[in-house]
Amino acid sequence: MEISNHEIKKALKIKNAVQYYLDMTKEVNIRSTDVFPYLVRKGIFVQDKNNGLFFRRFLKRLYKANMLKSLIPQCTYVPGINGEIFGEWYFNINSSRSPTKNAECSEAKNDEPIIITIEDARKTLYDLIEGRNPDTGKLIDRLEDPNLYKISQSLKIFTEIEDNVDEFKNKPVKDIQSRSNRDKTLNSLQVDPEVENNPVYSVDEIRKSHENAYKPWTSEEETHLTELFEQGFTIKEIARKMKRQNGGIKSRLRKLGLKVK
Known part of the structure; x- marks a missing residue:
């Protein structure tokens, strides 16, 4: 299943909105029906009578394309019991950028090749376009990291002209x-x-x-x-x-x- 650039951008918007919502509420195991009203207020989705049917369908597309964790790492899918059709989507604070993972990377041998997939490259570029540090997920500070900030702004201007x-x-x-x-x-x-x-x-x-x-x-x-x-x-x-x-x-x-x- 192919995921379009538009869908990737939308997924990144969801990721950022969900992260803010989780940081704000400090709750755990938040269901999709609970976070959906916030996404509606942010203008990412339109309210529907099923309280997020199209939102859940979108998550399912990412899940089937094996891109859910890379684009919305806070989301976890729990399949229905005994093979039921409907499962549930839960959201928790993103832990994919943990210190442990960074430590493992720093311990890698210098002569080992760094493998970057197309998905990794896309995610990195969209993080930069949104003004976020791809390693930390935080907004790039112009004074603390002027070079990365310049790259981020250049990519943003370029894509807007494109x-x-x-x-x-x-x-x-x-x-x-x-x-x-x-x-x-x-x-x-x-x-x-x-x-x-x-x-x-x-x-x-x-x-x-x-x-x-x-x-x-x-x-x-x-x-x-x-x-x-x-x-x-x-x-x-x-x-x-x-x-x-x-x-x-x-x-x-x-x-x-x-x-x-």
Whole structure:
């Protein structure tokens, strides 16, 4: 079973939200039905009449793909008794980054090769994009670890620009200046004036007709986009409803792992 990049991002959001919830409540063996209302408040899921049916289905997908522990290490699945269909999902504080594990790593021989799987690489990159130290799971402190902070911010800026690359496809770009402010970064993208008959494009101009163009996508917008796409709306119709450009809609759908014609 293949897990899409969108599902990995969603799983990492759940991991961070659950960790905060566990740290806040100090409870143990929390069931999925107990933590689900908090995930709804965080905008990761929408409330349903079964108190988290789609949440549990999502966990089951990760479990069957053998990626649950790597993406949401606080979660444990307990199968139903005597082969019953329904089991239960329990959450406890993440102990996967224990001192014992780090000690074992430090004792490894220097000449032993370090094996990194694709899943490990993905998890490390998404931790960095979210501004977390992959080794400790804590937010990266700009003063304590400036180099890692710089890497984290660079990855974040790069992925945000990548999300909108379709908007500038086939438009010669003269210069891209890296800035911490995303809108300023995108405003610096201009078509080379030396190219005959090509106008200069800016975010401000584009937003006159597409209000939400180049704005960061929220989890609620991604859910709405997925629903519209699955309901059969065309790219043009979705773009009009969400006040974005066609290319931005296509790019985000691909990021969510949905096939676009």
